[in-house]
Structure formats: structure tokens, C-alpha cells
Amino acid sequence: MKTLIRAGWTLWLPVLLVTIWWFASANSTNIYVPSLSRIVEVLWRDISSGLLIDAARVSLTNLAVGLLIAAAVGILLGLLIGETRRLRLILDPYIHFFRSVPQSALVPLIIGAMGIGAAPKIYTVAFACVWPILLNTIDGVRGVEPTIRSVSRVFGVPKLLYFRRVVLPGAMPQVVAGLRVALPIGIVVMVVSELFASNQGLGFYILNSSATFQIPETWGGALMVGVIGYIIVIMFSLFERRVLSWYFRSGAL
Amino acid sequence: MTTTHTRAPSAETKAPRRSALLQRDWSLLAQRLGALGIILALWQAAVLTGLLPSITPTVPEVTLGLWTAVTSTSFWTALGQTLSAATAGWIISCVLGVFLGLLIGPLRWLDRSTSVTVEFGRAFPTIALMPVILLLLGATTSMQITMVVLSALWPVLVQSILGARRLDPGIADTVRIYRIPRLLWFRRVLLPSALPFVTTGVRIAASISILAAVGIEVLTQVPGIGRMITLAQEAQRWDLAFAYLFFAGLFGWTVTALLARAESSLLAWNRQASG
Amino acid sequence: MTAPQSIHTGSLDVLGGEVLLDVSHVSMGYGDGEHEKRILEDLNLKVGHSEFVSIVGPSGVGKTTLLRGLSGLLPPKRGTVSVAGQTITGPHPDIAAVFQDYSRSLMPWMTTRENVAFPLQGQGVGRRERNRRAEESLEEVGLSGQGDKYPWEMSGGMQQRVAIARALAYHAKVLLMDEPFASVDAQTRFDLEDLVVNLREALGVTIVLVTHDVDEAIYLADRVIVIAEKPATVVDVIETGFGTVRDQVDTKADPRFQDARGRILTRLRKA
Structure with missing residues (x-):
């Protein structure tokens, strides 16, 4: 009963908004604003035909590969730069500069230079996402307790083991925070790169629909991307809670 | 303001340290320049050896491109267009987000009612709506500003709600005991109390505003620096495209640095009180 | 006697x-x-x-x-x-009140004087008058001339004096x-x-x-x-x-x- 009341409190507004949209758009005469029922209808049609599923698979693969590259490069470089004070001081302004480049501006350059396939999209995502991960990892490494550091040194822990078992876990909360920042950037860059030029993926579905004046499909594709993005972000925060449970429980927050 | 012993490291104690660093560390500057040289040399080598795609401009070409860009009026016009669209959207987002956030945050029923909607809005990649908004509003500046607001509103809103939620119960009681009127409470209590959180949202919103404004220009016919990059790329003027990209980065960097500085001076009390 | x-x-x-x-x-x-x-x-x-x-x-x-x-x-x-x-x-x-958690009832973004004068501002008292009353109350609790300090620049005892001064300035019975x-x-x-x-x-x-x-x-x-x-x-x-x-x-x-x-x-x- 109590959970029901709570669910009611949290869900009434979204339900109301969707209902309003449903009925307000039901008799829409504006060709650019199709009825919600029509949008749902075409969405369902293209999902069950597998068209949208394939498109989503392409987009999400690009996103995942790009993010993985960014994470690998960002974390490795971050550990290295974070541990070496001099290197950190020298490179600091350049990292901040690259971090500040509006990631969407990279899209025409990379796609223009490398063509329309999957690789340039993956690179764009990777390039855009690497900077927040790198910066956060550096911060995380710097934040590792000096006592823990000196203890490791006193016991002569080998360098590799030291990185793997001391520095990396210590920096983990910051690394994950970097991934959290990078994730939405990656999604945006993925969408922009596909909207810019593509022949497959969710962005292509939207682009193609709008170019051929299939308005309900355009809306449907946009909603689909939005919902997928939302689900990814929510899943990530669940993952974060699991991976960092020691951190949350230790009350370090 | 003579007591310094209770203070955490602050802007005041940092300033002399920084100048000392500069005096002592000419070598750091030299090393930074050296690092820049190495980066540029690597780039040049990568282009010449064919590691980067052959159309990538060489370092001298980009340097020339930078000069061409700075001396052309169209570049400055484009930069101005991007700047004004991003700024307009950013300001609207900030005003709207702070107002709504400070309204929602202190009211528990409203907070609970809106939480799912706000979460969804924040996680929703707004750029996906671009084709739809483009259909509705056309490739206009108002479309661009709308998109910027739809993207940048959320961090401000979420941070403002968080900030308003954490109003100290002791202060809340005090405000009630002394029957502080609603408007004064909003201005002198809730707003300053939420400010440390709000400024974070405002700072994130600024980066997102630039990202969205440039993204819209890249994807549509809306004029601005993003459009210039696309046009340069289409015209195979890679030197110019890289130069514009460089300036876009410089622009973003300047904005971030300015906001960080404004924030630390605005929130001097917060650092002291909690540090 | x-x-x-x-x-x-x-x-x-x-x-x-x-x-x-x-x-x-x-x-x-x-x-x-x-x-x-x-x-x-x-x-x-x-x-x-x-x-x-x-x-x-x-x-x-x-x-x-x-x-x-x-x-x-x-x-x-x-x-x-x-x-x-x-x-x-x-x-x-x-009715005025002084709570246990002085550090949490004073607003860290206001100076001591502003904290003391704040309830008066709420009652629509003009700036000069409320500053005068705030100064008076600060003097009564032994903090004259400390109005420009921020609460976090003061010791716990001084902060509690400020909270008392705030109650006094309110002129509650x-x-x-x-x-x-x-x-x-x-x-x-x-x-x-x-x-x-x-x-x-x-x-x-x-x-x-x-x-x-x-x-x-x-x-x-x-x-x-x-x-x-x-x-x-x-x-x-x-x-x-x-x-x-x-x-x-x-x-x-x-x-x-x-x-x-x-x-x-x-x-x-x-x-």
C-alpha cells in the first residue's frame, strides 16, 4: 500500500504529461506534429520489423567501441600522468584545452577526412570522451592517500602491482565519475555524427525519415534515441553503485 | 578581515604561491613549450609519413590558416553568432533552471512529483530532437536557442533542486521563528544557500550551451563557427577547418576559465565556512 | 538581610x-x-x-x-x-529563539551585522534603523565593532553571542x-x-x-x-x-x- 502511494506520487506527472500529449495531438492538423498514437504505431512497426533494432545495434556498437577506446587510453594515460608530477604540470594546459573543444565541432573534420563508415564515428566518440576520463583519472590518482602510497613504498610493492592494486582502486571513484561525464557526451557525439552523414544507425533512420518527409518516423526515431540514452544513463548509475559500493558504504561521499 | 589562521587555502593564499611558482619555474614554461613543440612535431611527422589521412594539413598550413581566420571578418561574425546564440540559450537556461529548481527543491511533494520527469529530461540526449525541432521552427536562430535551452536547462535545474534541498534545518527554523517574508527568504536565504550547487550547474550548462550551439551549426544551415567548419571542410580548406576548430577550443577554454574564476570569488564564504 | x-x-x-x-x-x-x-x-x-x-x-x-x-x-x-x-x-x-546549533542557525553568507539585522529587514525596518539596532544588540552581547566579520571567522562562543544578539534586536518579549x-x-x-x-x-x-x-x-x-x-x-x-x-x-x-x-x-x- 505504502509503495503504491509512493509510486503514485512519483509517476503521476509523467503519466499526466504523456496523456496530455496523447489527446492534444490526437486531432493535430499540423503535419509537423503527428499524433502520438501515430508515432507509437510506426515505432512499433519498425521495431517489430527489426529495422530499428538493427539501427540501434549499429549505433550502440559504435558508441561502446568508442567509449572503450576512450576509457582504455584515458585511464592508462591518466595513471601515468597522475603519478608523474612533472608530466602533469607540463601537460595540464594542453589537456584542458582539448577538453574545451566543443566535441560536436570535431564531427565534420573527422568524418570529412575519413569518410562515412563506422571507424570515423568511433574515433569521434573516442576523441570526445577521452578528455573527461583522462582529467578525472589524473585527479583520482592525485587524491590517493599519501599514507597508502608510502606504505606501499615501505613494503617494496612492485610497480605494476602497485598500479593495479593501489593506485587504480584508489582512483576508481574519480575514474567512474569521469566515465559518467563521458557517457552523455559520447551519446550526443554519436547522434551528431550520424545526423551529419551516415548510411546506417539510429541517426540515419531519423535523417532519412526527415529527408523523405516521413514525419511520424522522424519523431519516433528521436524518441527512440532519447529513451535509449535515458536507459543507458540509468543503467550506468546502477553499475556505478555496484562497482563503488565500498566507496559509498565507507561514507567517503 | 585580519584573521587568517582559521582559513583553508583560498584565492588569497594561492595568489602569492602562483607568482612564486612563475619566478621559480621558468623551466616549467620552457618544458611546456617543449612539449608543444613535440606535439606539433609528432603531428607534422604523422602527416608526412602518411599516418594521418593525406588531407590533414601540416603545421605550417594550419598556422597560416589561423592567421587567415583571425584577419577575416567572416570568422569574427561567425564567432559572434555562435557566442550570442550560446549565451542567449545559456542565460535563459540559467534563469529558468534556477527559478524552477528553487521552487521545486524546498517543496517535498513537488520534488517527488517531478523527480522522474527531471531525471528523464537530464538523461535524454536532446540533440536527437533536433530534426523534429528543425521541422517545426526551421533553420533559424530561435531554433538554435531553443535547442540550446533544451540541452542546457537540465544541469542547472538538477543542481538547483539539489541545492535547495540541502537548506539547513537550523536555518529553516530560524527563518520561521523570525517570520521572514517569502520573497526575502528566497533572495537572502534560499538562493545563497543553494549557490554552491547552482554555480556548478551553471558552469556545466555553459559548456553544454557551446557544445549544442556548435552542434546545431554543424548539422544545419544556421550560421556560426560550426557552420564555418562544415563549409571549410566541404570546400576542402582543411587548414581553415583546423584553425576554426582551434578557435572553438580556445573559446570554450576561455569561457570555462572565466566562469571558474567568477565562481571562486562569488563563493568565498562557502569555502571558508565548510573548510 | x-x-x-x-x-x-x-x-x-x-x-x-x-x-x-x-x-x-x-x-x-x-x-x-x-x-x-x-x-x-x-x-x-x-x-x-x-x-x-x-x-x-x-x-x-x-x-x-x-x-x-x-x-x-x-x-x-x-x-x-x-x-x-x-x-x-x-x-x-x-517570541524569539536561540537554538543549540548556533553554527547552523547563522547564515554563513551574511556578516554578523546582517545576520542580526535580518529579522528586522523581514519586518520592513529601514536599513539605517536596523543597522543601528543590530549594532546596539551586538554591543549588549559584548561584540561591539565585530559587525563586519563573518560567523565562520568567530569562535563558537562568539557565534552564540551573535544568535543571542539577533534575538535581542528583534525586541521580542x-x-x-x-x-x-x-x-x-x-x-x-x-x-x-x-x-x-x-x-x-x-x-x-x-x-x-x-x-x-x-x-x-x-x-x-x-x-x-x-x-x-x-x-x-x-x-x-x-x-x-x-x-x-x-x-x-x-x-x-x-x-x-x-x-x-x-x-x-x-x-x-x-x-
């Missing part, structure tokens, strides 16, 4: 003169119906002008809840609180204090206690203080109300008869002080 050297069992009514604060059949609690958690049962108490009343009881007995009731922050389940003949329905201009000296060291605590004694004498404010510290309750008050048990009820009332002047050494060595102390501690141990 030879003072009567024994303590009296006091009354919940005022000895003579006008009633300023009238607590009538007040019960406090949380929740409703079957789920109601009763904290305080049927309290009757009258406080006269310029009187100093302490309410003492063990930790967790519901003293803070009672004070929230008296201040209008939390409406009583039953009964009424009235000040100067007026039943209160919420925070009232005749009744000052409620909830464990006001619980978070400061012993010496500061004595200083603050004497400050409150002197303020009462100089300004004639009526003070109701809630504390778990028996010594403090006796030292400061004209009447000590002892509450205990669950839900809390009045188990004893003691009249100290010290007059308006106190001394940390002499008063505490006074046989009446010792008598009262023994009597209250025994009573609370039973509870």
Missing part, C-alpha cells in the same frame, strides 16, 4: 503580577490517531514578566519538542500557548533557548551564562530555557521545572530564590543550590 536558606517547592502559576506566557493543557506529539506518538502530556505553565524559567529533563525526554511548541514551530496536539493574552497559531513577533550552551567549552559556557543573567537584569526580557544540565538550570532560573517520564510530564517545580544576581562561585556554593541539585538529581534518577 538574612535570606531564607531553604528552597521552596514552586508552583506552575506565577507568584504575583502579570502572566506573559501562558501554556495551557498542552500536549505534544507526532503522527495521528492510533499511530500518534505522544511526547508531552498536558503541560500547564504560566510565566511572568522578566521571569527566568528553566525546564530541565533527561536527554530525549522531549524538551526540544516542547520548545518547538512554545515557539509556534510545531502546533500542539491539544491545548494552547498564549503570549500577552494572545493565543499563538505560529511563530509570533513577541519572550526569549526561548534550547540547550544554547551545549556545544561550547566550560569556560565559554560560564561566560555565556553570566551574559544571559546580566541581559535579563539589564533588559528585563522573559526567558524560558530548556536544558539537560541540572546545574545550569538551577544557576540561571527563578523557577526550575523538572520534566521526566514518557510521555513527559512535570515531576517537580523548584523556586531558587536567588534574585537577579548570580556568581559562578558563590551561587553554586549556596546551600540552596546544593539542595536543589540533590533534589532534582534524585528525582531524575528515579525516572
